[in-house]
Every structure is written in structure tokens, then in C-alpha cells.
């Protein structure tokens with residue numbers, strides 16, 4: 536399996552503090568069948584993203600792992616003004632392995648109306664935005680239909696493995712299932728931080744998706760799609776999402792009802 540959202544590097548964000556803690560995470564992932572991990576440190580007001588430091592930490596881990604795991608680099612990219620300004624100067628600084636896929640994390644407190652334009656701008660740069668864990672964002676849990684516009688525009692969605700196991704509560708779990716059911720999800724990733732607080736759970740999530748939706752779906756979300764993102768390849772044709780265009784019809788009906796008093 537390919538885990539494309541993972542706080543693996545030590546001492547740079549709220550992930551592992553020491554190299555031994557990083558290695559413990561890596562060993563746990565190997566045990567659950569993960570072959571590839573993208574190390575994705577935060578880039579936000581709290582943690583500075585330094586590619587050269589990340590590369591050094593990754594090389595040190597690689598030396599200890601001796602080829603038992605293939606590691607890549609990306610970023611847990613928060614959609615802030617400063618990050619966007621920097622991205623405009625260097626389009627691939629934050630992407631998965633310097634290719635086209637970019638993890639995008641929204642703020643928990645506000646998702647401005649300009650977000651749609653920003654996601655479109657990212658695509659004009661040649662990037663493919665991956666919206667990370669909407670099932671853990673309080674605004675999107677309350678209004679999951681906000682995803683429809685971004686999905687129609689070609690954005691992809693990642694849910695957290697531990698949301699499917701119930702670790703983030705009932706609402707995150709039921710929303711994750713609902714999004715997979717509607718084919719709105721393209722990736723499952725662990726977003727692992729530490730063995731104590733947020734251990735990886737991709738193997739368990741894969742089994743849960745296998746049981747609920749079949750092996751083909753589980754493999755698509757945990758192996759095929761994240762594998763394509765790791766290599767910078769286009770995703771294969773995905774199953775038709777449901778409810779994306781019905782939502783737009785509903786919005787239109789609401790609009791006409793507002794003008795003419797009927798739908």
C-alpha cells in the first residue's frame with residue numbers, strides 16, 4: 536500500500552520527535568503492508584517548511600531502513616495566504632515528489648468563498664489539489680455539499696484511515712463511509728503522527744473498506760490511486776460519483792424559487 540499523507544520526519548513538526556520514533560512508525564507501517572510512504576510535514580503559521588532539511592531527514596531514515604520502505608516527500612499544505620504566495624513562485628515546492636499532486640488542508644474555523652477560485656488557480660498551475668480529510672473538518676462535516684463544486688472542478692479527496700476505524704468519532708466515521716459510498720473519495724492515508732497519539736492504521740482501514748465496499752475499492756483507494764500520485768501519473772478513470780450534479784440542480788431550483796417564488 537501507498538501512504539501519501541504521513542508525518543514521518545522527526546523534530547520538525549508535531550510528528551515524531553526523534554529518529555527512533557520515526558523508525559517505530561515506519562516499522563508499524565511495514566507490518567501492516569505499506570510499501571511506500573510520502574513524508575508530508577506541515578507548512579503553516581506554526582511550522583516552517585524547509586525542503587533541504589526534509590531531504591536530509593529523509594536520507595537519514597532511508598539509510599536506516601535499507602530499502603525496506605520506499606520514501607517520498609510532500610507537504611501537509613495549509614491553504615494560507617503566505618503558503619499560496621510561495622507556491623506561486625515555485626509550483627512544485629510542496630507537491631508529492633515534486634510532481635503534480637498537492638495535499639491541501641483547510642482551516643477548521645473558516646473556508647472562504649474564494650477557496651473555489653484558489654483551487655482553480657492551483658489547477659491552472661498544472662497541479663492537482665487533494666483535499667485532505669474533509670470528514671475531520673467541522674465546517675465540511677456540517678456542509679459536505681460544499682465539496683461538490685470542488686469535485687466537479689477536478690479536485691480529489693483523501694480521508695484519514697483512522698476516521699474509518701472510528702478513532703475520530705462517529706460523525707467522521709459515518710461521513711467517511713458516506714463519501715466512499717458516493718465515490719467522492721480517491722485516497723485513504725494515515726496522517727500518522729506518533730505511535731502513542733496518532734499511529735498509522737492504513738492496513739485496518741483497507742480491511743474495513745474491503746468488508747464494506749469490496750476489495751476493488753479498497754485497492755483503488757490504498758494502492759492504485761496513491762501509487763499513481765506517488766509516481767506523478769494520471770489517475771485511471773474513477774467510478775462515477777453520485778450526487779454531484781443533483782446538488783447543482785437543487786441549488787438552481789433554490790435560486791429560481793428565490794426569483795419566481797417557485798421551483
Ligand SMILES: [Fe+2]
Nearest residue numbers: 540541611726
Ligand atoms: Fe497531516
